[in-house]
Amino acid sequence: xxxxxEVETVRRGLQPVMEGQRIARVDxxxxxxxxxxxxxxxxxxxxxxVNGLGRRAxxxxxxxxxxxxxxxxxxxxxxxxxxxxEGESTPGEFHYPRSEDRTHDHVVFHxxxxxxxxxxxxxxxxxxxxVARAELDAEPLLKGxxxxxxxxxxxxxxxxxxxxxxxxxxxxxxxDQRVVAGLGNIYVxxxxxxSHLSPKRQASTLADRKGEPNDRARHLVTAIHTxxxxxxxxxxxxLRDHRQTSGELGYFQHSFLVYDREGxxxxxxxxxxxxxxxTQNGRSTFWCPVCQK
DNA sequence: CCGCGGGCCTGAGAGC
DNA sequence: TGCTCTCAGGCCCGCG
Numbered sequence: 001x002x003x004x005x006e007v008e009t010v011r012r013g014l015q016p017v018m019e020g021q022r023i024a025r026v027d028x029x030x031x032x033x034x035x036x037x038x039x040x041x042x043x044x045x046x047x048x049x050v051n052g053l054g055r056r057a058x059x060x061x062x063x064x065x066x067x068x069x070x071x072x073x074x075x076x077x078x079x080x081x082x083x084x085x086e087g088e089s090t091p092g093e094f095h096y097p098r099s100e101d102r103t104h105d106h107v108v109f110h111x112x113x114x115x116x117x118x119x120x121x122x123x124x125x126x127x128x129x130x131v132a133r134a135e136l137d138a139e140p141l142l143k144g145x146x147x148x149x150x151x152x153x154x155x156x157x158x159x160x161x162x163x164x165x166x167x168x169x170x171x172x173x174x175x176d177q178r179v180v181a182g183l184g185n186i187y188v189x190x191x192x193x194x195s196h197l198s199p200k201r202q203a204s205t206l207a208d209r210k211g212e213p214n215d216r217a218r219h220l221v222t223a224i225h226t227x228x229x230x231x232x233x234x235x236x237x238x239l240r241d242h243r244q245t246s247g248e249l250g251y252f253q254h255s256f257l258v259y260d261r262e263g264x265x266x267x268x269x270x271x272x273x274x275x276x277x278x279t280q281n282g283r284s285t286f287w288c289p290v291c292q293k
Numbered sequence: 294c295c296g297c298g299g300g301c302c303t304g305a306g307a308g309c
Numbered sequence: 310t311g312c313t314c315t316c317a318g319g320c321c322c323g324c325g
Contacts, residue, residue, distance in 0.1 A: 003318050034301070034320090058319080076319055077303075104303085123302045125319060168295065177320085184318050240305080240317065259318095282298070284316085 004182030005231035013245025057181035075125025085114030160213035171199035
């Protein structure tokens, strides 16, 4: 599922029931997800207050009063569902990911305020890991991540510099979390389309000979900002598994201009092209060969 | 450094 | 109805 907008949507849904609240109990319903749980996983969480819930790239980070940080990654199919205590919740219609039963609820947080937060992940590509805050800088999962695409450090100059001399494709460069952290297959396709840049274009062509950013770099950065902000506003994109923590669907998939639109007409004004799909670095790329150059 | 293929998992959808 | 095949918002590893 989840790229930055989906993870941010989940963060905003969990924040009110986690931040400043005490975890009463944690149930793990299997030995692990992608990796086995740490032996003291539940013990390091139970009974402690969550001071804050943040996000770095596609990771959720729960700051505990103990000085530990719980890192959570949703993999491809992870989702969280919040159930509020009797009388406090009136979330409308629930759309459960995949099965109606909760077979794939692998981790359940019982908050002292009565909220129950379930982590569901059919494919189990997600993971959770507790790291001491003092050791976060050395944490392999986070080390080497590039800047946040919506943060101040990410601009045309930074992107051009990171891409200078790269012979790899623009698509591959943007998917590389060391270049910029948080984009995935959908939003890379969408941002390239919106900036009229070909996914096949060599990444180095965002910079001039001195490594200075050109108009392509500036347009691409703008397109990334625009598409991510719009997707967050829409609660992310629900194709298969992504749900907001209320169970509601995200709806940015209705705003896709290229992703999942193979064979359909290009939406660029006056463009007569047709959206094509091909495989790049093992993933589907959707694009318009007519207006993306 | 790079691209590529395989692996990790389950489930949905298409085709037969 | 049911089989087989392909594909899926991520990411890591090893190969050449």
